[in-house]
Amino acid sequence: TLGQCMKHETGIPDLISEDRFYLAVLNNPNKKWGPEELLEYIYDKPAEFAAGDTAVYSNTNTVLVTMIIEAQTGKRHAQLLHDYVLKPLGLNNTYYQPHDALPSFTAQGYYDLYNNGSIVNVSNLVTGSGNGYGGLYSNIYDLYAFMDAMFIRGNFLLPSSQAIMKTWGKKDDTNYYGYGIQQSYIRGNDFGIGHKGRDLGYSANAFYFPSKGVTHIFFVNYGT
Secondary structure, three states: OHHHHHOOOOOOOOHHHOHHHHHHHHHOOOOOOOHHHHHHHHOOOOOOOOOOOOOOOOHHHHHHHHHHHHHHHOOOHHHHHHHHHHOOOOOOOOEEOOOOOOOOOOOOOEEOOOOOOOOEEOOOOOOOOOOOOOOEEOOHHHHHHHHHHHHHOOOOOOHHHHHHHOOOOOEOOOOEEOOOOEEEEEEOOEEEEEEEEEEOOEEEEEEEEOOOOEEEEEEEOEOO
16 A cells, blocks of 8 residues: 555665665766666565565655655656745755755765775765655755654644655664654654665765754664
8 A cells, every 4th residue: 555655664675775776877987767666676676575574664665655646646756846846845955866956055964985994975876766765865954844843843734645655664773754754763661753765875864853842863874
């Protein structure tokens, strides 16, 4: 179901774990991928588990959600992101690559790409982002404004939508998954609500800890 996609309970393999995909990225680093092209890398792959049995994060799930949004609205999801999230919240320093041009001062991203102890600038590699996973470039001030509206003041979504989003499903090793969000860093009744982000040249976290009233956001320009 759509809900299982959002809670990562489908068992559909993660396309970015496919070596063939990353070889294609390295061979054509500036390619702007389409969702159908990405899905080809998991064609005929067996399910990792029966849908609903457990939860394992898969970027393929969010690609499918994006395709469903576009099919139902007849609009590009990048435009919907601007119209319904970025503009209403005034997130003027947030960009969705490759749909938006990044400013010249964007932090460069690095990784030990060849596993030889030497980091390489990988900022120019487009790892399929912009298809419902990855590709969102921002700063801590915009992310805090988003977290404030979503979780602290909680006035961005209708209460009924908030309740659905926070309907926690299955747990993997370290996270519970809601509809598009994670509950992570769980220690008893203490936990963070938000999301982690990892890409070839960047890492990021944005979490609100309701028991402490603390928001924790960080960016690192070294990837995974």
